[in-house]
Amino acid sequence: MSKFTGPLRLEHLDADWKRWKLLEPLVWEIDTLGSGKEIVVEAGFIFDGATTPRLIWAVLPPTGAYMRAAGLHDRCLEWLKAGTPNPYAPTRRKADRQFLLAMKACGVSFLVRWAMYLGVRAYAIWRGR
Numbered sequence: 608m609s610k611f612t613g614p615l616r617l618e619h620l621d622a623d624w625k626r627w628k629l630l631e632p633l634v635w636e637i638d639t640l641g642s643g644k645e646i647v648v649e650a651g652f653i654f655d656g657a658t659t660p661r662l663i664w665a666v667l668p669p670t671g672a673y674m675r676a677a678g679l680h681d682r683c684l685e686w687l688k689a690g691t692p693n694p695y696a697p698t699r700r701k702a703d704r705q706f707l708l709a710m711k712a713c714g715v716s717f718l719v720r721w722a723m724y725l726g727v728r729a730y731a732i733w734r735g736r
Contacts, residue, residue, distance in 0.1 A: 609637045610712045611675050620653065627678070628653045635679050635709060637695055646679060646693050646705065654681040657723065673723065676709035680727070703727050 616630040629652045637644035656670045657677040683702035686692050696702040706727060710720035 615675050648682040654678050672713050672715045673710050679709050680706035699731050
């Protein structure tokens with residue numbers, strides 16, 4: 608099963624707790640430990656946590672057990688926008704799928720992870736991605 612390796616070390620960058628910087632690389636190992644398949648988000652990467660509408664922050668705030676998954680997803684989307692996708696997330700749909708798998712690995716409940724996954728898929732479809 609896929610999993611994150613190493614700790615999550617972050618620094619918040621603003622008073623609203625909307626921007627976070629990775630202090631150490633975030634490593635998502637795909638399939639089994641030692642498979643050689645991984646997505647590495649570099650130290651120094653800045654992201655906004657889970658990009659949820661402010662209206663639902665009481666239920667799904669930007670921070671939570673899904674922080675690692677959100678950082679992974681945001682970086683995969685940035686690589687896609689730059690035209691340099693990660694081989695394990697070469698499309699928006701596959702990046703969203705890694706987000707879902709990463710949330711499961713982080714222990715995010717079934718309902719929360721599927722609500723967030725369906726939210727990112729709906730947004731992608733709405734934006735034509």
